[in-house]
Amino acid sequence: GEDVEQSLFLSVREGDSSVINCTYTDSSSTYLYWYKQEPGAGLQLLTYIFSNMDMKQDQRLTVLLNKKDKHLSLRIADTQTGDSAIYFCAESRDSSYKLIFGSGTRLLVRP
Amino acid sequence: GAVVSQHPSRVICKSGTSVKIECRSLDFQATTMFWYRQFPKKSLMLMATSNEGSKATYEQGVEKDKFLINHASLTLSTLTVTSAHPEDSSFYICSAMTGIQETQYFGPGTRLLVL
Numbered sequence: 351g352e353d354v355e356q357s358l359f360l361s362v363r364e365g366d367s368s369v370i371n372c373t374y375t376d377s378s379s380t381y382l383y384w385y386k387q388e389p390g391a392g393l394q395l396l397t398y399i400f401s402n403m404d405m406k407q408d409q410r411l412t413v414l415l416n417k418k419d420k421h422l423s424l425r426i427a428d429t430q431t432g433d434s435a436i437y438f439c440a441e442s443r444d445s446s447y448k449l450i451f452g453s454g455t456r457l458l459v460r461p
Numbered sequence: 462g463a464v465v466s467q468h469p470s471r472v473i474c475k476s477g478t479s480v481k482i483e484c485r486s487l488d489f490q491a492t493t494m495f496w497y498r499q500f501p502k503k504s505l506m507l508m509a510t511s512n513e514g515s516k517a518t519y520e521q522g523v524e525k526d527k528f529l530i531n532h533a534s535l536t537l538s539t540l541t542v543t544s545a546h547p548e549d550s551s552f553y554i555c556s557a558m559t560g561i562q563e564t565q566y567f568g569p570g571t572r573l574l575v576l
Contacts, residue, residue, distance in 0.1 A: 385567070392467075392554050393505075393567040438504065447493065447558060449565060451504045 354441060354452035361458045368426040370455045372439035375420060379441040382415060383449065384424045387436045396424070396437075426457075434459045464488055465557050467568035474545055475576055481541045482571045484555030490535035491557035495565060496528075499552040511538045545575040 353375045362368045374382070380401050385393040399406045399413045399422075406413045412425040422439055436456050440449040464487040474480050484494055492513050497505040509519045509530050517530035529541040538557075542549050552572050556565040 390570070390572070392465075392569040393556075395564060395566065398564065447565070448495070448507055448510065449505075449556075450507075453504045 354439060354450050356437075356439060356452040356455045358453065359456050359458070361460060362429050363460050364429060364431055366429055368424075368429045368433070368457055368459075370424045370426075370437050370439075370457065372422040372424075372452050373420055374422065374439075374441050374450075374452075376441065376443055376450075377417075377420065378443050381442045382413075382422050383440040383442070384411075384413065385438045385440060385451075387438065387454070389435075393438065429457075429459050431459045431461060433457060463559065463564075463566040465555065465566050465568040467553075467555055467571050469571060470569060471572045471574075473574045473576060476546055477544055479541055479543045480545055480573060481539055482553055482555075482573075484538045484540070484557065484568050486536045486557040486566075489557070489559050491538075491559065492535060493558045494532060494538040495556045495558070496530060496538075496540050497554045497556070499554060499570070501552075505554060508540075542573065545573070547575045549573065550575045 356372050383398040384396040387393050397408050410427045414423045436454040438454045439452045466485045468483045494511040496508045499505045508523045509517045511517045511530050511532040513532045519525045532538040552570050554570040556567045558565050
């Protein structure tokens with residue numbers, strides 16, 4: 351995951367918004383993804399964005415992509431305790447569909 | 462839809478034995494499956510790409526004779542850790558890709574502990 355970087359930890363209060371950030375280095379990325387991993391479980395696809403888009407909204411989730419700065423963010427509105435998990439951003443390049451993962455951001459939601 | 466299962470969910474084995482992990486796409490056909498390894502509190506590392514009916518493509522640094530991958534059908538891929546050692550202990554996760562959406566759906570993972 352050395353080409354994709356994330357901050358390690360984020361703590362928010364229940365009901366607040368959470369913003370998880372990700373930076374990547376490869377400008378040839380085609381799709382960028384956000385996955386959620388709960389303890390001891392696999393990864394759940396939350397949302398993805400095509401590289402020619404700036405923003406995508408899906409219910410409480412908003413993804414922003416700044417292609418110039420190679421910066422991706424995930425905003426979770428009205429964060430709930432059930433949102434506590436590790437969030438991974440990932441990029442896929444060219445047509446191989448291989449995913450390069452960031453190191454993951456652990457989100458802790460305080461009651 | 463797009464459910465991926467893994468079996469077993471957890472396995473403990475003795476050093477020197479081989480362990481097989483299954484990855485199944487339950488409600489779709491997956492021409493491509495991926496195998497990842499995740500160390501504690503670390504990211505996922507892609508080990509290999511498995512295509513149905515052909516040999517797997519391994520990432521640099523992954524021993525193909527150590528980690529045998531077989532993708533015998535459009536719904537099943539297996540990873541066999543041969544002659545397991547304690548350093549092979551890890552969380553192994555597979556994913557399966559639908560050809561239409563080109564999105565990877567992940568299995569729940571298999572935790573391997575080699576004693």
